[in-house]
Amino acid sequence: MKKQRHKTDIVSVANLAGVSAATVSRALNHPDLVQPATRKKIDQAIRKSGYIRNRAAQTIHGRRSGTIGLVVPTVAYAIFAELVQAFNDAVSERGFTLLLASHGYDLDTEYGLVRKLLEHRVDALALIGLDHSADTYRVLREQNVPTLAIWNFDAESPVSCVGVNNAEIGGIAADHLIMLGHRRIGTIFPSTGENDRARSRKSAAFERFRAAEADLDETWQIQTPYSIAQAKDACLDLLARQDRPTALLCGNDVIAQGAIYAAVKLGLSVPKDISIIGIGDFAGSAELEPALTTVRIPARRIGAIAAEHLAAAVDRAEEDFLVRTRFEAELIMRATTAVARTK
Amino acid sequence: MKKQRHKTDIVSVANLAGVSAATVSRALNHPDLVQPATRKKIDQAIRKSGYIRNRAAQTIHGRRSGTIGLVVPTVAYAIFAELVQAFNDAVSERGFTLLLASHGYDLDTEYGLVRKLLEHRVDALALIGLDHSADTYRVLREQNVPTLAIWNFDAESPVSCVGVNNAEIGGIAADHLIMLGHRRIGTIFPSTGENDRARSRKSAAFERFRAAEADLDETWQIQTPYSIAQAKDACLDLLARQDRPTALLCGNDVIAQGAIYAAVKLGLSVPKDISIIGIGDFAGSAELEPALTTVRIPARRIGAIAAEHLAAAVDRAEEDFLVRTRFEAELIMRATTAVARTK
DNA sequence: AAAATTAATGAAAACATTTGCATAACTATT
DNA sequence: AATAGTTATGCAAATGTTTTCATTAATTTT
Structure with missing residues (x-):
């Protein structure tokens, strides 16, 4: 032939x-x-x-394209991998195919990706969080494609959202440490410039700490990307000091994992010498030794519900799609936090 | 308005x-x-x-669709998350958008996904490994879409491939344990039924162990999915026994991570009481405490090169696309393996 | 057995774009 | 100044489907 x-x-x-x-x-x-x-x-x-x-021919005829777009900051770290998987499963189950794009925490890049997905005439579109460029919001409004922000809930969001209240989460984590008697607190967060999740968590936590008159020594507040290696590195410096906090609030579980490893490496006992709390409860956090205390964000459920909402909106060809679903975050007490020792 | x-x-x-x-x-x-x-x-x-x-209209006219499909078993665990990210980055950089699908290690499901991606007229297609149903191979041949198998290298593969020689990897890991004097060996692999990567690694390793006349007690050979939780669970049973192996070869780093946690939980010292070696060298493996000895598979580079090959094939509109790129695996000695103690 | 209804199929228009060919308007050459 | 060549643009065909409308065949009703 x-x-x-x-x-x-x-x-x-x-x-x-x-x-x-x-x-x-x-x-x-x-x-x-x-x-x-x-x-x-x-x-x-x-x-x-x-x-x-030929799906393209159908699409051009005015039928659905059968695709749903998902734009995430990254899929490399556990943070979003679970979410992507859950979203994809749910979307796929309903006959759609996933168009995936990642922008590495850059909102201008994100705008370009959103445009590209719209060129492909995705039937619906999911983004992470509510921090997006004005251009992004504009084009989404103009094109009138069902859009949904995943991860945080905001009763006044300009687009649909499915997620948790990140301020609340920051509060829960902070309260837990305060309740255990900690007053010397370190925090490790990623850059909060273009990341509303981290920003809300951090500012809410700080508020509580200040109200409790905790010592938030400047040098204990670190900034590091969501990476085990970099978090561990940063923590090695912090924890090696004689004058260190008694508790560490980490922006998410990935960072917390790095922090734990740093502590173990330095021969510090967690939680006796230092309490560590994460945010997220990712796959594997429960198995860590010691098991990580964290605030659970139900990633799989969030992803599944988000997909469900969008698929439904497409099927019903809704003109004005707007839903807001709130998931409750939950403190998962495990083995990395304990009552503060009186110094 | x-x-x-x-x-x-x-x-x-x-x-x-x-x-x-x-x-x-x-x-x-x-x-x-x-x-x-x-x-x-x-x-x-x-x-x-x-x-x-409207990309669909262009596509229908005979132009490229501007999409590349990627079919993976799952993206939830670190195994493929890094790869997906690298592949996506490279593909995106070249102006393509990624269509992602995951089949949960079921090759019939995979066939359906491949068909769906072809309906969308992906310009190229990447799969994981070389284990695919006859239907899948047939449809790929018929459609003549540039296709590439990621992850393992095989000089006689029916389609293009970019990856490592998994048999070699299994050998490297086994040799390391043998060289350290271990003769009582346990292994933990996932089901090798529809997973050629695991199968090759396992059988190559067993060959070496047998040649070295190692004790491969039946009850030390465990099967568990790629999940930290399940691996930890399985290892808790194994390692709690009085009569346990001196070294553990794990199908990949995720499993190894579970094994380490199990050992730590039981109060065993790694590597004094038990040596553990993984395969993969995923993000985070180096930071584990103790740091994981493993055989590195350069996931990011593999993903990037795979994308590059495919993008090039599309741009050149190659009739018969066939490349085979081999990456060398490398033993990364860290802290979880040591010389066997004479019992 | 004729009329009316229903079921199965085909012809052709519509969808949003790209591109080969044709045309018109310049610019350069003699 | 007439001709040849070039450049910018438009017209219309083509791409692979779906769907409306029309037609024919089969079935039911009278």
Whole structure:
């Protein structure tokens, strides 16, 4: 065989089956409208010719593209991997395919990605958080594609959202440390410039700490990206000092993991010498030794519900899609926090 | 404003700019063919109308769809998250968008996903490993879409591949343990039924162990999915026994991580009481305490090169795309393995 | 058995774009 | 100044589907 490229489109299938293209189309989309006998002929023709429908042609005709876009900061770290998986599972179960894009925490890049996904005529679009450029919000409004912000809940969000209240989460984590008697507190957060999740958590936590008149020594407040290696590194410096905090609030579990490793490496006992609390409760956090105390964000459920909302909006062809679903965060007390020792 | 849905297609832009649709198309695709002045008018019209090109229409016309498909078993665990990220970065950099699908280690599901991606007319397609159903291989051959298997290298692979030799990797890991004097060996692998990576590693390792006349007590060989929690669980049983191996070879770093936690939890010292070696060298493995000895698979580089190959194949519109790139695996000695104690 | 209804199929228009060919308006050459 | 060559643009065909409308065939009703 020379070139198998004898374009196998719907009319070649129709010819092979001895029917019209319209009938083939119907056999595929509304099988009940075509006689079983013809359907069988068509099935055989399809099988024989190795025909695969052209989704682009359907899309152009005005049908759904059958794709849903998801834009995340990154998928490399556990933070979003679980979410992506859950979202993809749910979306896929409903017959959609996922278009994935990641911007590395840069909101201008994100705008470009959103445009690209819109060029592909995604039927719906999910973003992470509510921090997005004005351009992004504008284009989403103009195109009127069902859009949903995943991860944080905000009763006044300009677009639909499914997630948790990050300020509350920061509060929960802070309260836990305060309740255990900690008054010398260190925090490790990523840059909060273009990350509303981290920003809300951090400022809420600081508020509580200040109200409790905790010592928030400047040098105990570190900034590091979401990376185990970098968090561990940063913590090695902090924890090696004689004058260190008694508790560490970490922006998320990845950072907390780094912090724990740093402590173990330095021979410090967690939680006796230092209490550590994370945020997220990612896969693996429960298995850490010692097991991580953290505030659980139900990533899988959030991802699944988000997908469900969007798929439903597409199916119902909703004009003005707007839902806001709030998930409750929950303190998961494990083994990395303990009552503060009186110094 | 009532409904912004005054379909803003290329002709409405053309009208607004006072030119023909063809000219607008050219301004977008071959800017050098249209006069700067007209280009400017068109730019303004586009800006004003909020026009976003319809990729589906281009695709249908025979142009590239601008998408590349990636089918993975899962993205939830660190195993593939890094790879997906690297692949996506590289693909995106070259102007493509990623269509992601995951099948949860089920090759029939995988076939369905591949078909779906082909319906979307992906310009190229990447799969993980070389274990795929006959249907999958057939449809890929028929459609003649540049396809590439990521993760393992095989000089006789039926499709292009970029990766490592998993048998070699299994050998490297086994040799390391043997060289350290271990003769009582436990292994923890996932089900090798539909996973050629694990299968190759495992059988190669067993070969070496047998050649060294190691004790491979049946009850020391465990099967568990790629999950920290389940691996830890399984290891708790194994390591609690009086009669336990002196070294553990883990199917990958995720499993190894679970094994380490199990050992720590039982108060065993790694590597004094038990040596543990992983495979993969995922993000975070170096930071573990104790740091994990493992065989490095350069996931990021593999993902990037894979994307590069595919993008190039698309750009050159290659008829018969076939490349095979081998990456060398490398033993990374860290702190979880040590010389076997004479019992 | 004729008329009316229903079921199955086909012809053709529509979808949003790209591109080959044709045309018109310049610019350069003699 | 007439001709040839170039450049910028428009027209219309083509891409692979779906769907409306029309037509024919089969079935039911009278």
